[in-house]
Amino acid sequence: MKIDHSQPLEYGTEQNKMNILGFWIFLGAEIMLFGTLFASYFTLENRIGSGPSGADIFEITPIIIETFLLLTSSFTIGLAIHAMRLGRQKAMLTFFGITLVLGLAFLSVEIYEFFHYVHVGAGLQTSAFSAILLTTLGTHGAHVTFGLLWGLGIILQIKKRGLTVETTNKSFIFSLYWHFLDVVWIFIFSFIYLKGLM
């Protein structure tokens, strides 16, 4: 395997470069996926049937906590990649671990939030609005859950094999994914929660 040392390790081979490009294209598809969910949300937002509306059920405190947790985790995964480029495996793993813990905390608050919605009468079957709200949030939450499992797998591989051409490539791609989830959350925060609370 030819490794090009003029590039960061994650870009070191042709296959690595293709993996990263491929993942960017996949993120393009993900933008369409969430774009469709948002378009459907805006269409169904006011179609609440006999159920509650967004303004009735949104609570600002858990939303702020979730936002804080996820935005911080995006910062720490950035630090992890920075440490990886410096070749500092221990620092990298620490920041990677913090990222996943923050992600897990985010997920816990989101699960609480879901219980809250069902409790106040906005279940999956209540109305078109409640269904698209829970589906949009749930799709994002499912992405975070998948990310937690994926990230855990990468940590185990780095512990076992060190920072190699493959593990750095995977870590970098994971960081792209994690930043993307953060970007989606910013849209959820602005166009679902803030818009709904106004």
Add this chain to the structure above:
Amino acid sequence: MEFFERFAIPHPSPAIYASMVAIGLTVIAIIAGLTYFKKWGYIWREWLTTVDHKRIGIMYLISALLMLFRGGVDAIMMRSQLAVPGNTLLDAQHYNEIFTTHGIVMILFMAMPFIIALMNFVVPLQIGARDVAFPRLNALSFWLFFFAAMLFNISFVVGGSPDAGWTSYFPLAGNEHSPHVGTNYYMIAIQIAGLGTLMTGINFIVTILKMRAPGMTLMKMPMFTWSALITNVIIVFAFPVLTIALAMGTMDRLFGTHFFSIDNGGMDMLWANLFWVWGHPEVYILILPAFGIYSEVISTFARRNLYGYKSMVASMVIISLFSFLVWVHHFFTMGQGAFVNSIFSVTTMAIAVPTGIKIFNWLFTLWKGKIVMTTPMLYSMLFIPIFTIGGVTGVMLGMSAADYQYHNTMFLVAHFHLVIIPGVVFAMLAGLTYWWPKMFGFMLNERIGKWAAWLIAVGTCVAFFPMFISGLDGQARRMYTYSEATGFGFWNMLSFIGAGILAIGFVLIVYNIYYSTRYATRDIGADPWDARTLEWATHSPVPEYNFAITPEVNSSEALWDEKKKGHKLFKGSYQEIHMPSKSGVPFIMSAIFFVFGFAMIFSLWILAIVSLLGIFACLIHRSFEQDHGYHISVKEIEETEAKMGGAKG
């Protein structure tokens, strides 16, 4: 016994029982045959675990031909039912199921794998690559498609087929009006196939952007590769919309949500919009590679370079953008109002402009060319006039005011068959005949091939032209019968005869494959058509590493340059070649997806969760696996090249 009742057919008939027996016997015959001839190991090693783009292409091809047979039988049954007024061959329910599955099978399980088959086989060869960017992902794409197609097809004998049309509009497709599991099959099987298609899209974009031979800039790519690139961009942006629409439809049906229902705020038109935001680009996903094939074939057999290369590329880019801006024309009559309809009317008609540019470019390529009328060229020549008729009637349908007259009549059915058949099916048959020698090392018989081409063209015209007339007279589509007093009988009888001619044409193609496999000479060399692009610069059939030496090119017609202008394609000497290793995981994972899909369709939640865990186990296995492929040594390359009849380069 209550548990098993859900798997029963809701509306059985002797034909369905006969198919059950036939399917059972076929499965037993395949298993017995493989065991008797001791071919299990061969099948597993050489096909089920392969990651070679050429073999995956061939498997896509075989699947597409099988599905063509299934969709074709559906078509014959429909035309037989309508051949005479008041016919009782099929009842309303069966007719509904048959036109639904005909549409889905032909679009998603025949046309899609057919274009992906040719892209898989041809694109890496045309750009001088060893394989695609992600060979194992490519295998996963195929097996997901394959198992999804199998899942969809068993609906016929287990639980009942979908019956709400291939567009599956809500509220008709909701639980209230479609209570049996048929529409679940639709939602889940298409979802699984769609995942595979999305992966194909990503895979080919990266392949084309990153793996071209030295010297091949974007504007020096062969036209089929260009069409594949643009098609895959459309796939990546259109399929996620379908993913969400199907997920919402699934939730409506399985979990009682109210996305598309008519109560509790649900909005049935949201489905129609989402479906066509995907569905219209899908039409161009099918037609653009077809245009690419025609460009290759026409330039090869006019013995001329393609006229207007840049305008060909530009028109495809414009078509791909416009394809996302016309979806409302599928439901002008569903109450958007005059203003919205007018906008979509204009965008629809605007698409005719870049398409027209392409037609004129082909005509100018023929101008002063030394035309050789081979079978692929014959398909291309038959395509231009028939497709133009289909296209012009599309512009008629695109005028929203006039559409109120045509909507949901046989006029529409005539229109879209007369674009899809000459546009896509002729192109696939042309491509099949054109690249057949590269795939299998012998040519299809030209005489039988031309007979088939003429029969299919004549059959298409006889089958679908009468529908323009009966449609304008008011015959609605999707009606399972009509009375004698309507006067539709004559036109439908003509269509039935046309369908029969088409069927004979397809049977001839199958016979041609049999005949040529038996009798055709294997001594055809690498370039039997005197073609122009890189895929003809390597041996037929192609060795697993494609090119012993990576070619260097300086135009879109590298082989022609070598033949006529003294360009040297292969410089340097043999080097060790790195190849990806085989894997059974894509097959196993897709098989588990099949079980998962089946469990979802019948709401077997425990099985669904267990199979989902199985899918995750496959993902984890892949992540932790260390696989660096293997190398083919210089000695092996020399031996292969010598055996193939002289070194290339």
